């Protein structure tokens with residue numbers, strides 16, 4: 001979400017005549033887009049912010065914009081007192097305050113008409129249809145992220161996002177489609193729709209499409225090869241949505257659906273709204289609907305270890321669930337208190353740091369083994385790969401199931417979908433060789 005937000009700010013600034021600077025020392029405007037989902041991310045944001053203070057002292061005309069979840073949607077008076085050297089504070093996903101600040105600064109020098117024209121960059125529709133990507137990425141970026149639902153109204157007890165990104169709002173379908181068309185015109189071949197609970201897209205807009213409908217409309221866009229969406233929630237993934245993924249060839253068979261824990265009491269304390277058996281059934285349903293020919297469907301999940309009160313036996317149930325389901329990816333995080341959340345008010349962070357680390361390592365080792373087993377099934381197989389960019393002399397791309405594949409070739413593969421035979425498969429990436437289309441068609 002933050003990558004997509006930063007792209008929007010960059011393109012809005014470029015529209016005002018600014019250009020990208022590779023070094024903060026040379027910049028006239030610095031946007032620090034922040035994440036506070038975990039304590040470590042928040043510490044990093046503060047560290048980076050403090051590092052900008054000497055620059056502002058040396059160059060008083062420098063404009064510093066603090067953006068994102070550190071600012072949130074509920075006012076920033078405390079931050080203003082603490083960081084007086086910051087000029088502009090912007091909530092997540094909103095380039096508006098910075099554009100307004102810069103435009104007002106300039107308006108003393110500009111004619112009224114010019115000012116009005118520049119204000120137009122704040123209009124969502126205009127940014128979407130004219131300039132969704134910053135210049136450095138135009139014609140280069142193959143895969144882009146497009147936020148479709150902003151905020152979240154679910155209030156899981158551990159999560160700070162609803163407090164910082166606000167309540168759930170879906171973007172209008174025509175704005176999203178205009179943005180995707182503009183991205184495709186600028187070279188993008190794959191879009192990933194983003195939402196904290198992406199499956200809830202459209203629930204707050206009467207008469208608009210739901211996520212399945214949006215995927216259908218997006219699928220009709222010529223030149224777009226692939227569509228993905230994340231993050232799903234176990235309670236909101238519908239049969240209609242799975243049926244749409246199964247039916248539309250452009251929608252990739254890769255589902256990101258966090259379980260967070262394998263113990264029902266921990267899930268209830270997290271207020272996730274489902275049990276471990278509900279999750280088991282959902283994984284069975286996803287595989288039943290989408291697991292066709294190789295490579296089939298892939299499923300990714302998120303886990304939090306060391307949630308307040310999580311006992312050794314409760315953690316073991318998470319371990320056992322992952323062992324049973326053998327999912328493709330598990331993003332594991334150690335619980336950290338997020339001030340102001342329900343868990344912060346209601347529970348004591350009573351699992352020690354060393355025990356959290358022990359549980360974290362156990363799941364990491366387990367997942368590496370499971371991912372290696374899954375990867376081994378790809379060895380010698382033919383898969384379709386969309387290539388994105390050259391990294392250290394090798395072309396990097398992804399399978400339909402979102403597995404990373406590298407191949408060596410002098411050809412320019414950016415934005416191409418090619419059949420590849422997998423020659424080496426490890427837990428985190430694979431290597432392959434491109435094969436002729438005729439060979440693919442006979443497989």
Ligand code: SF4
Nearest residue numbers: 152154155156159196
């Ligand atoms: S669904 Fe829960 S974890 Fe996800 S953003 Fe909303 S509150 Fe946070």
